[in-house]
Amino acid sequence: MxxxxxxxxxxxxxxxxxxxxxxxxxxxxxxxxxxxxxxxxxxxxxxxxxxxxxxxxxRHPGPLADARAHLNALVTGAQEVLAAYDEAKRRAGLIDYADMIAEAEALLRARHEILQAVLGEIDCVVIDEFQDTNPVQFALLWRLARGAKRALIVGDTKQSIMGFQGADARLSEALQTTLPEAVTPLAERCRERP
Known part of the structure; x- marks a missing residue:
C-alpha cells in the first residue's frame, strides 16, 4: 500500500x-x-x-502543452534569428551561398530576357550528383537544363548523402518518372575498371 x-x-x-x-x-x-x-x-x-x-x-495534456510551447518557442526563436541574420547581410551588402542560388533562380524566373541571355551562352548543361540537389537548386538547374540546347544530368538516388542540407533524392526520381524516355540507366560500374 x-x-x-x-x-x-x-x-x-x-x-x-x-x-x-x-x-x-x-x-x-x-x-x-x-x-x-x-x-x-x-x-x-x-x-x-x-x-x-x-x-x-x-494523451497527457500537460507534456503535450509543454511540447507545443517549447516547439513554438524554438520555431519563433529560429525565425527571429534568421530574420536578424538576413537583415545583417542586407545591411552589410552581403549574400551567402543559399542567397546565390535562390536569387539567381528568382531572377531567371522573373526576367525572361536574362534567362534567354544566359541560355545563349550555354551549349550544354552538365549536372553531376543530381540526387543531392535541394528544391531551390532543382528549380534553378531545371530552368537552365530545360532551356539549354543539350543537357546531361547524372545521379544515383542510392548515393544521396546531402539530406542534412535539404537535398531530396525524390526530385531525381520524379524527373526520371516524368521523362522516362530520356533516362539511360548505366548497366556497369565504370569506376571499377583496371
Whole structure:
C-alpha cells in the first residue's frame, strides 16, 4: 500500500498530474500481485482503478502543452534569428551561398530576357550528383537544363548523402518518372575498371 499511497500522494498536490509525465506513466503501470511477489489485501483493486483512470486519458495534456510551447518557442526563436541574420547581410551588402542560388533562380524566373541571355551562352548543361540537389537548386538547374540546347544530368538516388542540407533524392526520381524516355540507366560500374 505504501507504493500506491506514495504514487497517489504525489498527485494530491494541485496540477502535478498535468505537469509530470513520469508520474502519469508511473500511475499507468503500478505494480500488481505476481507469483512470488504478493501485495497487501485490497491493493490490486485500488491499483487497477488508478491505472484505469490514468489509461483513460487519450494523451497527457500537460507534456503535450509543454511540447507545443517549447516547439513554438524554438520555431519563433529560429525565425527571429534568421530574420536578424538576413537583415545583417542586407545591411552589410552581403549574400551567402543559399542567397546565390535562390536569387539567381528568382531572377531567371522573373526576367525572361536574362534567362534567354544566359541560355545563349550555354551549349550544354552538365549536372553531376543530381540526387543531392535541394528544391531551390532543382528549380534553378531545371530552368537552365530545360532551356539549354543539350543537357546531361547524372545521379544515383542510392548515393544521396546531402539530406542534412535539404537535398531530396525524390526530385531525381520524379524527373526520371516524368521523362522516362530520356533516362539511360548505366548497366556497369565504370569506376571499377583496371
Amino acid at each position: 505504501a507504493a500506491l499511497a506514495e504514487a497517489v500522494g504525489d498527485v494530491i498536490s494541485p496540477g502535478v498530474l498535468e505537469r509530470d509525465w513520469a508520474l502519469w506513466q508511473k500511475l499507468r503501470n503500478l505494480r500488481q500481485t505476481k507469483r512470488g511477489s504478493a501485495t497487501p489485501e485490497g491493493y490490486d483493486a485500488l491499483a487497477q482503478a488508478v491505472m484505469e483512470a490514468a489509461n483513460a486519458l487519450p
